[in-house]
Amino acid sequence: MKQFPLSELLQSLPKQFFASLVDKVAKKMAEGHDIINLGQGNPDQPTPPHIVEAMQKAVANPKYHKYSPFQGYSFLKRAVAKFYEREYGVAIDPEKEVAVLFGGKAGLVEIPQCLANPGDIVLVPDPGYPDYWSGIALARAEMVMMPLRAENQFLPDYDEIPASIAEKAKIMFLNYPNNPTGAIASKEFFEETVSFAAKHGICVVHDFAYGAIGFDGKKPVSFLQAEGAKEIGVEIYTFSKTYNMAGWRVAFAVGNESVIAAINLLQDHLYVSLFGAIQEAAATALLSSQRCVEELVALYESRRNTLIDALRQIGWDVDAPKGSFFAWLPVPSGWTSERFSDYLLEKAHVVVAPGIGFGKHGEGYVRVGLLTSESRLQEAAERIAKLGLF
């Protein structure tokens, strides 16, 4: 078979750091070990039944067997506007300020291609979700990292960004509740972001993937709640985490009209739109009772409490995450995050994600997901205790 060489563009894509971890875990499992996998971000609960039922009904509707309208059904965009008004008190124009997406990842990867030219600077949180890097590479833009440090509650410090960089930056990615650190942001922080971005003409892309998941009675703040946010940015909201719909591939972008138009323009060239039945089920999710979301958040909070208590009991000095479904744990001194993760896999059969995979400033930490039962989280802590590291 002729081996066709990859284009330069594909060759320039960042290496998938976590692919090697997935291989190591698969090998251990094939050896028959009982692995507790806390390394991934795949929700373990099913989609709530009323959403599945809406989908089942909609699948039978011949209207949805045809092409969907370009840029999505209006009923879904109107549902998004209602959802933002109800949940965040933010007014959204459903036709001009909403773009329907094939999952949040698609929007996050598309935006640099919509707004950046080769060589333009895109500001990215470090540590951060690696898919931001992919879209920047596809746009041949340049990444400049914004360190997220514990002493700054894992928020970027805009005073650290040199004026020459800020002037050249076209886009800034942010993500709160944060993957991987579990940090949350305040409205004041978002207001500071709006004023920094407005001063330098930077488009803010707030990834609100964990928007529903805030602990200790604190509902996460939407970027669009900050005064002037819609003038200068967009928010990406996915159904994957709020409604356990990761496999359905549905999300939306809301906010700045010109950015929404740019996303729609790119998508007009790439796709038609999502299967109509998925759009109907998604609208059902947004407009129905949110009791299922409250229950999900309570489940994650209870798991968080179990995990953090168990780790503190074995002598591991850890902070509790304030949101998302991840805990960000410091590795013992003398270890790198990768060596520590390998050791936990080898000796305790517990999988955690090494912080270095999320960027240079992720070194010194591992990320643990709350995506398994409390008894398994407890058992993971017990297995780690036996290693005598703490």
Ligand SMILES: Cc1ncc(COP(=O)(O)O)c(C=O)c1O
């Ligand atoms: C921070 C963050 N953003 C975006 C996504 C993408 O979610 P989806 O593509 O399923 O909407 C994820 C998924 O893990 C995530 O962790």
